[in-house]
Amino acid sequence: xxxxxxxxxxxxxxxxxxxxxxxxxxxxxxxxxxxxxxxxxxxxxxxxxxxxxxxxxxxxxxxxxxxxxxxxxxxxxxxxxxxxxxxxxxxxxxxxxxxxxxxxxxxxxxxxxxxxxxxxxxxxxxxxxxxxxxxxxxxxxxxxxxxxxxxxxxxxxxxxxxxxxxxxxxxxxxxxxxxxxxxxxxxxxxxxxxxxxxxxxxxxxxxxxxxxxxxxxxxxxxxxxxxxxxxxxxxxxxxxxxxxxxxxxxxxxxxxxxxxxxxxxxxxxxxxxxxxxxxxxxxxxxxxxxxxxxxxxxxxxxxxxxxxxxxxxxxxxxxxxxxxxxxxxxxxxxxxxxxxxxxxxxxxxxxxxxxxxxxxxxxxxxxxxxxxxxxxxxxxxxxxxxxxxxxxxxxxxxxxxxxxxxxxxxxxxxxxxxxxxxxxxxxxxxxxxxxxxxxxxxxxxxxxxxxxxxxxxxxxxxxxxxxxxxxxxxxxxxxxxxxxxxxxxxxxxxxxxxxxxxxxxxxxxxxxxxxxxxxxxxxxxxxxxxxxxxxxxxxxxxxxxxxxxxxxxxxxxxxxxxxxxxxxxxxxxxxxxxxxxxxxxxxxxxxxxxxxxxxxxxxxxxxxxxxxxxxxxxxxxxxxxxxxxxx
Numbered sequence: 001x002x003x004x005x006x007x008x009x010x011x012x013x014x015x016x017x018x019x020x021x022x023x024x025x026x027x028x029x030x031x032x033x034x035x036x037x038x039x040x041x042x043x044x045x046x047x048x049x050x051x052x053x054x055x056x057x058x059x060x061x062x063x064x065x066x067x068x069x070x071x072x073x074x075x076x077x078x079x080x081x082x083x084x085x086x087x088x089x090x091x092x093x094x095x096x097x098x099x100x101x102x103x104x105x106x107x108x109x110x111x112x113x114x115x116x117x118x119x120x121x122x123x124x125x126x127x128x129x130x131x132x133x134x135x136x137x138x139x140x141x142x143x144x145x146x147x148x149x150x151x152x153x154x155x156x157x158x159x160x161x162x163x164x165x166x167x168x169x170x171x172x173x174x175x176x177x178x179x180x181x182x183x184x185x186x187x188x189x190x191x192x193x194x195x196x197x198x199x200x201x202x203x204x205x206x207x208x209x210x211x212x213x214x215x216x217x218x219x220x221x222x223x224x225x226x227x228x229x230x231x232x233x234x235x236x237x238x239x240x241x242x243x244x245x246x247x248x249x250x251x252x253x254x255x256x257x258x259x260x261x262x263x264x265x266x267x268x269x270x271x272x273x274x275x276x277x278x279x280x281x282x283x284x285x286x287x288x289x290x291x292x293x294x295x296x297x298x299x300x301x302x303x304x305x306x307x308x309x310x311x312x313x314x315x316x317x318x319x320x321x322x323x324x325x326x327x328x329x330x331x332x333x334x335x336x337x338x339x340x341x342x343x344x345x346x347x348x349x350x351x352x353x354x355x356x357x358x359x360x361x362x363x364x365x366x367x368x369x370x371x372x373x374x375x376x377x378x379x380x381x382x383x384x385x386x387x388x389x390x391x392x393x394x395x396x397x398x399x400x401x402x403x404x405x406x407x408x409x410x411x412x413x414x415x416x417x418x419x420x421x422x423x424x425x426x427x428x429x430x431x432x433x434x435x436x437x438x439x440x441x442x443x444x445x446x447x448x449x450x451x452x453x454x455x456x457x458x459x460x461x462x463x464x465x466x467x468x469x470x471x472x473x474x475x476x477x478x479x480x481x482x483x484x485x486x487x488x489x490x491x492x493x494x495x496x497x498x499x500x501x502x503x504x505x506x507x508x509x510x511x512x513x514x515x516x517x518x519x520x521x522x523x524x525x526x527x528x529x530x531x532x533x534x535x536x537x538x539x540x541x542x543x544x545x546x547x548x549x550x551x552x553x554x555x556x557x558x559x560x561x562x563x564x565x566x567x568x569x570x571x572x573x574x575x576x577x578x579x580x581x582x583x584x585x586x587x588x589x590x591x592x593x594x595x596x597x598x599x600x601x602x603x604x605x606x607x608x609x610x611x612x613x614x615x616x617x618x619x620x621x622x623x624x625x626x627x628x629x630x631x
Contacts, residue, residue, distance in 0.1 A: 056309075057426035060378060063302050064385025065418035067324070070295045071332045072390040073285055073411055079336050079394055080401045081283065089340050089398045119161035126160070134160050152194025152226040154186065185234040190226050193233055197224040209233070209466050236466045240473025243353045245334075248481060282401065284408045294415075299325060302382065310375060311367070319365050320358075323379055327354050328386040335391040340398075351384040356470075389418065485510060487615060489522050489532055495591030495598070496520070496534050499565050499630065505622040506534075506630065510615030515540065515587045517556070520630050522614040523589065532614060535589035535599055536565070539582045541610075546579040547601070554590075565631070570594040574602035582607055 125131045137156040138144030147153045167175045202220035209223075209232045216222050223232065285291075302324060307317035331350050358376040362368070367375055393414060400410050487508040491500045499520065500506070508522050515521060515537050523533040539545045539556045546555040552569020554561045572595040582588045586607035591597025600607050617630045 054426050054430055057429050058422050059305055060381040061385050061422035061425055062419060063298060063305070064328075064382040065389045065422060066294065066298045066415070067328050067382065068332070068386035068389025069393060069411065069414050069418065070291050070298065071329055071386065072336060072393050073291055074288070075333055075336060076285060076394075076397050076407060077283065079340055080397050080407075084401070089395065119165065122161045132159070134158060148226050152191045152197075152224070152229060154190075154226045181238075185230060185237065186226075189234055189237065190229045193229055194224055194226065209236075209469075232466075233469060236469035237473035237476065239352050240470035240475075241477040242350065242473075243356075243470070244474035244477035248477075281406055282404055284406060286408050286411050306375075306378070310378060311371075313366075316362070316365055316367050316375070319361060320375060320379055323354075323358050323361060324382050327357065328383050331383070331387055332390045335387045336394040339391040339394050350387055351380050354380045354383045487522070489534070489614075489617075491534055493534075494596055495593050496536075497593040497596075498567055499536075499592045500534060500617075500620065501626060503623075504620045504626050506620055507618045508615040509618050513613070513615050515610055515613050515616075517543075520617040521587075521589070522617065523608050524612045524614050533589075533605075534617065535591055535597075535608075537587050538590050538600070539588040541582050541584035541586055543582045543588070544579050545582060545588050547573070549573050552594075565592050567593045568595060572596075572601075574598075574604075576601050576603055576606075585610055587613070 126134050135156055135158050138154055139148055144154070202223050206216055206220045206223050211217070211223065211232055216228065222228060299321060303317060303321045306320045307314070311317045311320065331354075334350065355376055358379045359372070362372050362375055396410060396414070397407060400407060487510060489506045489508050491502055491504040491506065494502055506522075517537055517540060519537045521535060521537055523535060538554065538561070543556050544558075546558075547553070547570055548555075549571055552571050554563065554570055570590075580588075586609050588600045588607050589605075590599040590601065599605055619629045620626045
């Protein structure tokens with residue numbers, strides 16, 4: 001109980017922080033207001049000031065927050081419980097350590113206090129006294145300036161305590177992956193494009209990229225600085241890469257999405273009542289009926305907001321609500337997955353993709369210009385807030401799992417927190433706009449808003465959009481995924497007939513894969529074979545396998561397997577005696593052509609260590625006659 005009480009202030013702060021991530025998006029709306037006071041029209045504004053009203057901003061935040069909560073809850077069990085110990089959850093880990101250390105006191109609390117003091121003094125010295133710059137660049141040296149100007153090579157390092165702490169928490173593996181992405185753009189793409197500066201007309205290049213920044217329009221040659229090449233070429237490549245990563249993420253999470261939808265249908269039909277009653281306290285969520293009721297009410301409210309406050313046609317309003325729901329639903333798992341792995345939500349890239357998709361769809365239904373731009377922004381604002389909320393909420397739920405809280409209570413209080421946070425953030429936005437503004441001299445800087453303006457304005461006004469860069473980024477992401485996460489394997493032999501034939505070429509997924517019963521897997525080059533083995537996982541560590549060679553049946557943990565994939569019953573035996581308990585950390589594998597397969601039934605092959613599994617076979621792509629998903 002004590003840790004739960006201690007978690008309340010931190011959890012409440014997180015409630016407020018999540019919607020703050022969409023502030024840059026709302027800033028963009030305010031930026032557009034400065035250019036055209038009537039962009040939202042009287043239906044949205046309610047007055048003639050040209051400023052979105054408090055209720056408009058509040059509605060965007062509230063609707064997005066509610067969507068993020070209800071769309072994440074069905075996935076809580078998978079991310080929080082089933083993947084426990086497999087995802088690092090850096091932010092949740094740090095927060096939980098703070099709470100546990102504070103509860104235990106003693107040396108742990110002292111260590112926590114000292115660490116916090118050092119980090120605070122470090123950032124205070126940088127931010128307040130400017131003793132050194134937070135972002136150190138090679139431009140501070142003469143040779144670095146020459147490298148940047150001549151070769152377009154710049155090396156920079158963020159030295160903030162928060163970034164250093166994040167790197168420590170997520171570990172070397174994920175830190176290296178993040179760093180590799182930066183190095184790819186800064187040390188390969190930017191210098192490569194910069195080397196072509198003498199052979200490319202900078203004005204034509206700026207026009208092709210859709211650059212509208214005043215300083216570059218006045219002097220197009222400034223486009224070829226390393227920083228501007230990163231902004232106008234590196235970032236669009238990143239947007240395309242993030243979009244493709246989102247699509248890949250959706251495909252990877254499709255099984256989880258289907259399970260969540262199946263659960264919703266089951267509960268609505270009155271199923272799982274006995275199971276729900278027997279569920280332990282720390283695994284009790286809000287009922288699916290209640291979740292769906294809140295979801296439907298939220299979607300209806302968003303539709304009313306769109307139809308009567310922004311759009312005139314039913315087709316446009318229905319299209320807008322479909323975009324909001326589909327993108328929010330699909331990207332929720334991507335946001336949660338990113339938070340679980342690296343602690344950072346790629347909400348900027350996903351919001352930019354939402355803007356692009358929304359703009360294209362809205363233009364196709366006859367909505368363009370300033371009205372279409374506003375509609376796309378409102379849609380993006382709702383989706384952005386939903387994804388931010390989902391990413392933050394999965395952290396809250398993981399902390400609660402470690403501390404032993406009841407998920408249902410966390411979920412219920414989250415709705416109240418969202419209401420309070422939406423009102424607070426909307427009020428702050430109004431005050432900031434009136435006090436400082438977001439354009440003009442002395443205004444607050446909104447770099448993300450400018451990036452979004454650069455994306456959406458050409459789409460809605462017929463300007464130039466860097467589609468080629470988006471597609472190149474997406475293609476680059478695919479190449480990297482296939483290089484590091486997929487393998488191409490050829491079947492050698494007849495041991496997997498009829499599932500696979502000799503000579504079949506297979507696509508194998510290996511990144512983060514954990515063997516599951518029934519999967520067709522690739523075993524690393526083994527014993528005297530000198531080449532990979534293709535087998536099916538029958539049992540995992542701790543399972544007991546029994547084979548009755550008289551009847552040809554296989555049992556795992558006392559249950560006879562229903563094997564519709566085998567060529568014929570299992571009559572062939574080797575030297576392994578049954579029943580046999582599979583050692584921990586290994587898997588028991590057999591070929592589908594049971595009477596012509598050398599596998600774990602023989603001590604020559606034995607059980608396979610999980611680290612020797614290269615990955616799961618996804619599909620057969622050659623020959624075309626055998627093309628299809630491997631099951």
